[in-house]
Each structure stands twice: as structure tokens, then as C-alpha cells.
Amino acid sequence: MRHGRYRFLIGALAPPLLLYGVFVVSPYAQAFYLALTDWDGLSAEAGMVGLANFADLWSDPLFLAALRNNGIMLVVVPTATIALALFFAACLTLGGGTKRRGVRGSGLYRIVYFFPQLLSVAILGVLFQFVYTPGDGLLNGVLGAVGLDGLQRAWLADPATALPAVTAVMVWSAVGFYVVLFTAAMESVPTDVVEAATLDGAGRFTVFRRITLPLVWDSVQVAYVYLGILALDGFALVQIMTVGPGGPDNATEVIGLTLYRAAFTYGEFGYASAMGVTLFFITLTLTALALRATRREKVELA
Amino acid sequence: MRPNGAKPRLTDAALHLVLAVWALLVTLPLAWAVLSSLKTDAEIFASPWSLPASPQWGNWVRAWQEAQIGRYLLNTLIVVGGALVLVMLLGALTAYCLARYDFPGNRVIYFGLVAGMLFPVFLALVPLFFVVDQLGLLGTYHGLILVYAAYALPFTVFFLHAFFRGLPAATAEAAFIDGCSHAGVFFRVMLPMARPGIVSVGIFNFLGLWNQYLLPLVLNPDPDRYVLAQGLAALAVSQGYRSDFSGLFAGLVIAILPVLAAYVLFQRQIRAGLTAGAVR
Numbered sequence: 001m002r003h004g005r006y007r008f009l010i011g012a013l014a015p016p017l018l019l020y021g022v023f024v025v026s027p028y029a030q031a032f033y034l035a036l037t038d039w040d041g042l043s044a045e046a047g048m049v050g051l052a053n054f055a056d057l058w059s060d061p062l063f064l065a066a067l068r069n070n071g072i073m074l075v076v077v078p079t080a081t082i083a084l085a086l087f088f089a090a091c092l093t094l095g096g097g098t099k100r101r102g103v104r105g106s107g108l109y110r111i112v113y114f115f116p117q118l119l120s121v122a123i124l125g126v127l128f129q130f131v132y133t134p135g136d137g138l139l140n141g142v143l144g145a146v147g148l149d150g151l152q153r154a155w156l157a158d159p160a161t162a163l164p165a166v167t168a169v170m171v172w173s174a175v176g177f178y179v180v181l182f183t184a185a186m187e188s189v190p191t192d193v194v195e196a197a198t199l200d201g202a203g204r205f206t207v208f209r210r211i212t213l214p215l216v217w218d219s220v221q222v223a224y225v226y227l228g229i230l231a232l233d234g235f236a237l238v239q240i241m242t243v244g245p246g247g248p249d250n251a252t253e254v255i256g257l258t259l260y261r262a263a264f265t266y267g268e269f270g271y272a273s274a275m276g277v278t279l280f281f282i283t284l285t286l287t288a289l290a291l292r293a294t295r296r297e298k299v300e301l302a
Numbered sequence: 303m304r305p306n307g308a309k310p311r312l313t314d315a316a317l318h319l320v321l322a323v324w325a326l327l328v329t330l331p332l333a334w335a336v337l338s339s340l341k342t343d344a345e346i347f348a349s350p351w352s353l354p355a356s357p358q359w360g361n362w363v364r365a366w367q368e369a370q371i372g373r374y375l376l377n378t379l380i381v382v383g384g385a386l387v388l389v390m391l392l393g394a395l396t397a398y399c400l401a402r403y404d405f406p407g408n409r410v411i412y413f414g415l416v417a418g419m420l421f422p423v424f425l426a427l428v429p430l431f432f433v434v435d436q437l438g439l440l441g442t443y444h445g446l447i448l449v450y451a452a453y454a455l456p457f458t459v460f461f462l463h464a465f466f467r468g469l470p471a472a473t474a475e476a477a478f479i480d481g482c483s484h485a486g487v488f489f490r491v492m493l494p495m496a497r498p499g500i501v502s503v504g505i506f507n508f509l510g511l512w513n514q515y516l517l518p519l520v521l522n523p524d525p526d527r528y529v530l531a532q533g534l535a536a537l538a539v540s541q542g543y544r545s546d547f548s549g550l551f552a553g554l555v556i557a558i559l560p561v562l563a564a565y566v567l568f569q570r571q572i573r574a575g576l577t578a579g580a581v582r
Contacts, residue, residue, distance in 0.1 A: 008484035016392035023452035030429035122531035141350030236515040276425035
């Protein structure tokens with residue numbers, strides 16, 4: 001009945017595994033090796049330097065600036081995005097009294113909120129570069145229109161506002177996706193539980209904190225990990241939007257940019273690989289930590 | 303239970319106000335870009351709000367032809383389309399074999415593939431550049447297609463593996479008894495049954511690949527083969543120097559339109575597909 005089983009399996013699995021091996025596994029494996037060398041991309045032989053590249057990283061002001069900026073984004077992006085998304089999702093589902101669930105027009109809000117998720121980072125970068133432009137940009141235009149001329153500034157040229165400006169774009173584009181994700185999770189909270197709590201005198205806020213939030217915690221946890229990975233990147237936005245890029249004054253330098261520049265501008269391929277390895281361990285540690293820290297006693301409905 | 307009296311209606315109004323503010327924040331930059339793409343440069347400088355005296359469709363023509371947005375769009379469609387077909391075919395096949403066949407090494411291959419999702423692409427960047435270079439694939443369509451497909455493979459396999467697992471075994475058994483070959487069972491029986499999963503992961507992959515910036519930046523140096531993301535970034539620099547802002551806005555809007563059109567038509571499927579991808 002099942003003759004030719006192995007012939008089929010080999011025929012089916014060989015092409016994808018070859019592709020994966022050549023373009024994914026082998027580069028990853030080589031990166032760990034290259035990180036221990038001083039290879040410049042030209043010489044045939046790469047000299048082993050041990051852990052010297054890693055030692056150099058900690059006295060490289062550019063890398064340290066990048067680490068600091070990614071660290072700030074790592075705190076701000078997930079926290080702000082999740083807080084806003086939970087808030088809007090709660091507004092969408094808790095409104096309209098207890099009988100009809102969700103405010104009127106919640107479908108339309110969801111459609112609009114989600115759209116930025118579909119814009120590619122390049123589009124976001126170019127669009128917001130112009131939103132922040134000093135002269136004819138949208139942000140300064142809005143501030144001028146509402147009489148807040150005093151707040152107008154060259155957002156991306158000022159070291160104090162450049163990083164917040166880039167971070168805001170990340171949050172702006174991500175919120176809608178998580179609103180949709182959280183709304184779906186909140187809608188699967190059974191109505192009778194909410195009704196029972198309301199009968200017992202719980203207000204909307206108590207219902208949200210004591211019932212809805214624990215039941216959607218799984219989605220929040222997933223969101224945290226995804227947004228953390230997003231915040232550790234930031235390369236495309238910074239490369240397109242900021243002066244330098246990475247400026248002014250290294251205010252928006254991110255690890256990806258430092259790595260890209262070390263490799264493809266200065267030809268320090270070994271050093272760049274060491275940054276890649278460091279980034280990998282940071283990602284791995286943070287994912288593990290996030291999953292641990294947000295682990296709560298699992299709430300299950302019988 | 304609280305009757306739908308005065309109080310809920312009041313809070314509903316407050317909720318609408320809050321929700322509308324964010325809706326405005328989301329739409330304003332996009333509406334502004336569309337508006338600016340139809341103005342002259344002088345009008346753009348004069349005020350961000352003003353309506354164009356007469357719509358300047360010439361901006362769009364200039365962006366399409368001179369700034370080569372049309373060419374970048376075509377390049378993107380070739381690369382993303384090719385990679386999408388390739389990764390869906392290989393990914394579905396791999397996921398199906400791993401989910402429905404028991405053979406030595408099955409788990410090793412599965413975990414090896416899924417582990418690919420844990421690694422940041424930046425880690426592979428330097429060696430990947432040299433691998434692609436040595437294969438003579440730098441700056442070619444097929445090189446970019448192969449790399450795109452390879453990096454989209456882990457998630458595709460991960461997602462579809464669960465899907466093929468959940469399909470009933472009886473139909474496949476019946477097809478085998480009727481003399482269907484292994485490949486025949488996959489293409490004629492299992493693949494059609496996995497359609498919803500294929501659509502979800504297909505949408506997810508399409509947007510992921512459409513979004514790519516880092517990989518083409520490193521692997522696709524030839525300006526004639528630039529994908530849209532690269533083209534736009536380059537345009538922002540060059541048009542900025544020539545201060546042809548209206549042309550730049552037109553290029554930006556042209557780049558947004560295909561996704562917007564697809565979203566208007568398939569918004570439900572797109573939202574479902576993307577969020578399904580996140581919870582897995």
C-alpha cells in the first residue's frame with residue numbers, strides 16, 4: 001500500500017532542507033566562528049583573536065550608545081504599546097452596557113486601527129521623516145494650528161527628541177495589531193462570567209482588572225515577546241529617518257546599525273559578527289526572562 | 303444588571319471620544335501624505351492643511367516614471383511573488399511530511415527548522431552576504447527569492463505542521479487504498495484540506511516579505527533591481543536633495559496604495575491571518 005514512501009520523503013524534504021542549510025544554518029554557524037576572528041573580508045585567512053572582539057565591544061562608545069538606546073526602546077515600546085492596546089481593546093469590548101457587547105462601530109475602529117501594521121518599515125520611515133520635518137512637517141503644523149507653537153522643534157535633529165520620535169513611530173504602527181489581538185481574546189471571555197460579576201456589584205474597571213485581564217494574559221505575554229524583539233531591532237526606521245544615520249550625536253544609534261556599519265562600511269566582519277552573537281544572546285535571555293516574569297498562575301475556566 | 307439608562311450612554315460617549323482620537327492619529331499622517339501628493343511644492347511649504355488649488359496628478363506621473371516607482375513595484379512583485387510561491391510549496395510539503403510521516407530524524411529536522419525562528423537575522427547577516435556572493439547570486443532576482451524563501455521557511459513549517467496534524471487521517475487512508483501515490487495524496491487530498499491554514503500563513507508571509515528592508519539592502523545592490531523599500535529610501539534622499547517633495551509624496555502614496563486596496567478588499571482575512579500567526 002505505501003510503497004515509495006522513502007522515495008517520496010527524500011524527494012519532498014531534500015530541496016527545502018538544502019535551501020535552509022545553505023542560506024540559514026550555515027550563515028548562523030559561520031557567524032559564531034567569525035566572531036572569534038579579525039576577518040576583513042579580503043584576506044584568505046582569518047586570524048583567530050579569541051574573545052578580543054567581545055572585549056572591544058564594551059569599550060566601543062558607538063556600541064554602548066546602541067545598547068543604551070535599544071535598552072530604552074525595550075522598556076518603552078512593549079510597555080506603551082501593550083498599555084494603549086489593552087486600553088483601546090477594553091474600550092471596544094466593555095462599552096455598550098452589558099447586553100450588547102462592544103461599543104457601536106467597534107468593527108470600523110478595528111479596521112482603521114489595524115492598517116498601520118500593513119505599512120512596510122521603509123514607508124513608515126519615509127512618511128514619518130516628513131511628519132517630523134521642521135518647516136513643513138505635519139507635527140509642527142498641528143502644533144502650530146492648536147496654538148502650541150512653543151513646542152515646535154526639529155524633532156529628528158535634536159538629540160533630546162530624536163529617539164522618542166523614532167520610538168513613537170514603532171508604537172504608532174504596532175498598537176492597532178495588538179488592539180485586534182486583545183479584542184479577539186477579550187471577546188472570548190464568556191458573557192455569563194462578566195454578568196455574574198456585574199450582578200455582584202463590580203464596576204467596569206473591576207471587571208476589567210479582575211476578570212478580563214487575567215483571562216487574556218496569554219496574549220499579553222505573547223505581545224511582550226514580539227514587541228521586545230521589535231524594540232531590539234529598529235534598524236530600518238533609524239537608517240531611513242535619522243541624520244547620520246544614528247544621530248544626532250549617536251542619540252538614535254541601534255545595535256543593528258552599528259553592526260551593519262562595522263561590516264559593510266568598515267569591513268570589520270569579525271567584529272560585526274561578535275555584535276551579532278551578542279545580540280543573539282541578548283534576545284535569547286530576554287525571551288526567556290519575559291516568559292518567566294509574565295508567567296502567572298494560569299487562570300482557566302472550567 | 304444595569305439598564306441601558308443615562309449613565310452607560312454617557313460613558314459610551316466618552317469611550318467614543320477616546321477611540322476617535324486614536325483613529326484620527328492613525329489616519330492623519332496618511333491623509334496628509336495623500337493630500338501632499340496632489341499639491342505643488344509651493345503649496346506644501348505654505349501650509350500642511352491647505353487643499354491643492356488643482357490636483358497635481360503630474361506628481362504621480364513623475365514618481366512613476368522618473369523616480370522609477372513603477373520599476374521598483376515590478377521588482378518587488380517578482381521577488382515577493384516568487385519567494386511566496388516557493389516558500390508555500392516547500393513549507394507545506396515539509397510540514398506535511400513531518401506531521402504525517404514517522405521516520406528516523408523527524409523530530410531533529412522539525413526542531414532544527416523551528417529553532418530558526420529564535421535567531422535574529424542580524425546574526426546571519428555577514429556570513430549570508432558572503433554565501434550569496436560566492437554563489438554568484440548577489441543582486442539577482444533568483445538570489446533574493448531563494449534567501450527570502452529560506453528565511454520564511456521556519457515559521458511556515460511551524461504553522462502548517464500543527465495544521466496538518468489536525469487533519470483527519472481517514473481521507474488520506476481512503477486515497478491510498480484507491481491507489482493514489484504519496485505525492486498524489488499530498489497535492490490532491492491534503493493540500494486542499496489545509497486551505498485555510500495555507501491562506502493564513504500565505505498572507506502572513508506576503509506581508510513579511512513585502513516589508514523586507516535589511517535583506518535587500520545587503521544582498522541587492524543593483525539600483526535597477528531595487529525593491530520598493532530600497533527605492534523609497536533612496537528616493538527620500540535624492541528627491542530631498544532636489545527638493546521635489548510633491549514627487550516624493552506621490553511615490554509614497556503609490557507604494558501604500560496596493561496594500562491599502564488589498565486591505566479594503568480582504569480586511570477580515572488579513573486581520574485573521576496575521577493575528578492567527580501571532581498566537582501560534
